[in-house]
Amino acid sequence: MSKPARTRNTLLNRLMNPKFIMVYATIVVFLLIYTIGALLYGDKGFTTLRTFLNLFIDNAYVGISAVGMTMVIITGGIDLSVGAVASLTGMFIAYGNTILGIDPFICIAFSILIGVALGLAMGAMIQYLKVPAFIATLTGMFFARGVCALISRESIAINHAAFNELAKWRIKIPDVKPLAYVNFNVLLFIVMILIGAYMLQATRFGRNVYAIGGNEQSASLMGLPVNRTKVLVYGFNGLCSVLAGVAYALYVKSGWNLSLQGAELDVISSAVIGGTLLTGGVGYMFGTLFGVLLKSVIPALITFNGTLLSWWAKIGTGVLLLLFIGIQRIVVSASARKKL
């Protein structure tokens, strides 16, 4: 040990911490791809604020869900039920309002109740019955999807004045053209990211989440409330899934039992691209924010190109995932080597 290495609490010093390396990698790759887009399609309007904000608008539901997913993955778990739960939320709102005539906001409250309960139940299954998270949440996914089909197998449009009002509500950004705005979904996404970041950084609950992901047995021996924390994380993720479902319902203004199939994988890959380690213990909300952006800038590029099939977006995402998991492996093994 050299001289006393006093912690210098300058902002720069804190930002230089090597633990943020994955987040920076995400930001750098995002800027890179964005720059490529700007060079290729700058004349078609790729660089406008509107295009940029559209990344948020079109992907807010993925981002909202990714907030909860990030937390789940940091504990070393996974949740495959998020797409189905979000879809179920859409069904509750659409069927409840259009067919049964219930106020959509009551439907949302009911969805939150069900979503959180389902999340807590899966968490309890994982923690107390020692069912692997993969299996427990897979059953949750089948359950939610089954209930969706039970409610209706047709797409139901939502037609409610206040709900439509909320869907249309937007804040215009002054003095830019073409017209640019953010809507309710974007605000919800940003608020959820901030709430998630606050929980992770500033509360004991959040730090316990990291501790569990680092070494669950140690966390328990250190006297941390491991069981409670893990179950609550899945409950919180249930809440995020429902809110993602609300955002999606506002986005498409309908509910359909087969909507959002495979969305869980978009959510998981957003978190992973944002630097969340699948083995647990590492991850940041702002990383996830950029993970969502990075994952959505590729389809935007493809749209601007106009001639490429949209499936190229999937291939691009696949390559990105591979790249980031590769970087993670290198970072992890490099830090393991350093210790020797």
Add this chain to the structure above:
Amino acid sequence: MTESVILSMQGMEISFPGVKALDRVDFTLRSGEVHALLGENGAGKSTLIKCLTGVHRMDAGRIMFDGSEISPSSPQEAMKMGISTVYQEINLCPNLTVAENIFIGRQPMKRSQIDWKEMNRRASELMERFNIHIDVTRPLDIFSTAVQQIVSIARAVDIQAKVLILDEPTSSLDENEVDRLFRVMEGLKKEGLGIIFITHFLDQVFRIADRITVLRNGQLVGTFEAGGITKLDLVTRMIGKDMDAIYNLKRPDVAKDAGKMLEADRIGITGGTVGDISLHVKEGELLGFAGLLGSGRTETAQMLFGVTRAGKGSIRKQGKTIRVRHPIDAIGQKIAFCPEDRKRDGIIGDLSVRENIMLVTQGRRGLFRPMSRQEQVQLAEKYVKLLGIMTPDIEKKVGELSGGNQQKVILARWMATDPDVLILDEPTRGIDVGAKAEIQRLMIELCGKGVSVLFISSELDEIIRCANRILIMRDGEKAAEVPGGSTTQHEILSIIAGEGVQGGVA
């Protein structure tokens, strides 16, 4: 020393199926003392601690702590009362910072938010108090085991502990790190903490302990002042039989006309740190391997067994050149290898004693000639008896046995294959004196049956005592070869140190 008793346990009793693990054990701890708890594996040290910290429920007995009777139901509860335990394995979170590891669960809060500044400041202070000058905002896993160990102690004592239990804290530390830990312990002692210190290293006991309590087979042998007992006396009490049996081990007799069993000619790892090793071992000979950690001892053994491929040189067995590219080739040549890290590379903790013993024997027979249950049971029972493996029955999970018994199970696994060459990498590390002596005796017996043994150990005195010849490694090369017996520790040490005396601490 203050005479105030902080903790006393009276008439502690607990039984597990088939074993009386603790039988009327008394133990008292004063504040401001280091009290060593000694005994062989299975003597009841861990059980006593587990009763104290609420892992086990005792059948009888009472615990008085700080003036009142307690019966904690979990380690957390014991911790809250002021009894903290630091285990041999580091139970911290590698991904969190040093400061967090000390304070998690009890972080200082400001306006219902974690006060990171205050937490880091206090952590820094705490580590400074232990004379550790590090950046506490860095993740734990970049620091050495010793620092991590001290972080766990810092965590333990910051919970306002009055009693600190250190369960084999030194087994993975080198000399300097042990010194550092002892300084920390001395400091805590002065502050009035009572420390229970469990270890297998007798030298350390005499260096730091004020009193010593010895357990054997779940019973109390006695409590002694550290100044009033000799090492030999202590060991005799621990194993309950005369130590002469250990110190009078006879080196294997190697027949004059014994042929060379295994020869290696200038082997080395391509592009690696170990090169140009030549050695031979005769039939029935015990060849010792000395050297620091990282000097190439383990790497050489791994090359002979095909764990790492020797890119250079050649290996001959009984005069014939053999190719050892994978462990399976070595096993085919009747070479056996007990690795250094028995928990990771040796035992399969979740399998039973029987299954662990039969593994290689079955592996050699192949998939299509399964051993019958009866054969397996016979094999396992034979070796459990032969090696004196202490287990209630052969279906017990190996992971639940003590270290010495785990080592014997691995030994049994290889003995069952009837090997010509047996390579043992640190077989006696972390196990108690009695089990050590037995493993040494077994090695020598095997040599008597014509097996050639390669014995790697960090403890020079046991190598000198057992080996016919000693090969000394330094910096990935063979530094010297000396005869066993007539060589002194000092001679070997000066060879290990070499000309420049590299302070090689691994």
